[in-house]
Amino acid sequence: MSLKKIRVSLGSAIVLGLTEGMISAEPTTAYLLTYRRGRCLANCAFCPQARFSSGRTDMLSRVTWPAFNLNDVVKGIERAADDGRVKRVCIQALNYPGVQDDIAYISAYIRSASDVPISVSCQPLKYEEMIKLREAGVERVSVSLDAATEEIFTKIKGELATGPYKWQTHLDALKNAVKVFGKMKATTHLIVGLGEREEDIAYIMQRCVDMGVFPALFAFTPVPGTRMVNHPRPPVAYYRRVQIAHYLITHGIRRFEDMKFESGYIFDFGISTNDLHSIVLSGEPFLTSGCPGCNRPYYNEDPRGPIYNYPRKPAAEEILEIEKQMGLRKNDGR
Numbered sequence: 525m526s527l528k529k530i531r532v533s534l535g536s537a538i539v540l541g542l543t544e545g546m547i548s549a550e551p552t553t554a555y556l557l558t559y560r561r562g563r564c565l566a567n568c569a570f571c572p573q574a575r576f577s578s579g580r581t582d583m584l585s586r587v588t589w590p591a592f593n594l595n596d597v598v599k600g601i602e603r604a605a606d607d608g609r610v611k612r613v614c615i616q617a618l619n620y621p622g623v624q625d626d627i628a629y630i631s632a633y634i635r636s637a638s639d640v641p642i643s644v645s646c647q648p649l650k651y652e653e654m655i656k657l658r659e660a661g662v663e664r665v666s667v668s669l670d671a672a673t674e675e676i677f678t679k680i681k682g683e684l685a686t687g688p689y690k691w692q693t694h695l696d697a698l699k700n701a702v703k704v705f706g707k708m709k710a711t712t713h714l715i716v717g718l719g720e721r722e723e724d725i726a727y728i729m730q731r732c733v734d735m736g737v738f739p740a741l742f743a744f745t746p747v748p749g750t751r752m753v754n755h756p757r758p759p760v761a762y763y764r765r766v767q768i769a770h771y772l773i774t775h776g777i778r779r780f781e782d783m784k785f786e787s788g789y790i791f792d793f794g795i796s797t798n799d800l801h802s803i804v805l806s807g808e809p810f811l812t813s814g815c816p817g818c819n820r821p822y823y824n825e826d827p828r829g830p831i832y833n834y835p836r837k838p839a840a841e842e843i844l845e846i847e848k849q850m851g852l853r854k855n856d857g858r
């Protein structure tokens with residue numbers, strides 16, 4: 525095996541000392557993306573890497589991923605992990621033949637230089653392939669459902685999108701990931717704003733948690749060249765309600781069954797207004813969710829806002845803004 529190149533998110537490349545630039549929030553995880561000439565074999569409607577996308581192949585979501593020499597990247601990770609600037613490495617993988625061997629190779633190489641925890645985000649792998657990743661030093665695996673329901677999944681990344689993926693195969697892979705890596709060491713990504721209802725997303729989050737899978741929330745971002753370029757971003761108020769439901773469910777404070785819905789909208793989280801206020805004031809629900817140490821700065825949003833996921837604790841004035849977005853405070857500041 526002689527992998528020579530790997531893509532690194534621009535913000536991570538700056539933190540790893542591979543390039544120079546200004547960033548408004550440093551990523552606390554180094555985000556890597558497998559390098560490949562050509563496109564991913566999958567065909568997810570939102571993704572610039574998709575088989576039929578005409579988007580840039582150095583983009584994922586709204587982030588650019590320049591390619592670097594793998595040796596330099598591993599040296600950068602070693603330095604940044606020693607300095608405490610990087611708390612995790614996340615290897616995101618395109619779908620192509622032999623990708624599991626590439627991920628195992630990259631993971632073992634990083635592990636030979638540093639004991640920084642490694643997450644892998646990839647297509648549904650077989651049980652034995654996951655064991656191989658664990659042996660190579662991978663700590664956690666994410667298999668992205670992306671969609672909250674089977675119907676949306678099939679339309680956006682499955683059969684109706686001429687993609688290779690099946691809802692049940694993804695769920696089975698997540699179950700295997702829990703067996704291999706342990707409870708809450710399997711992650712899935714859920715993209716909010718693909719046409720689901722709040723009730724659907726709360727339900728799938730509960731189902732994931734009950735399986736031992738941690739759901740990480742993303743806000744849908746239209747990317748040029750993709751089939752969903754004209755699809756709108758989710759309204760911020762909608763995203764905030766989903767973030768509160770996510771916080772309650774992943775912290776075991778309330779379950780899906782404790783919440784009340786009307787026409788798919790959450791109208792009661794199953795907690796008192798006072799408790800809701802204290803949870804909002806803590807700022808915690810609005811932080812980027814995912815593996816420990818993952819903050820994905822401005823992955824979904826322009827730094828000028830609106831911010832869907834905060835890469836660091838929101839400041840007091842940002843909490844005020846969030847309260848207004850949620851209708852908990854009047855816009856005139858009273």
Ligand code: SF4
Nearest residue numbers: 614645666814815818
């Ligand atoms: S939650 Fe963050 S670190 Fe974990 S797999 Fe997703 S992007 Fe990577």
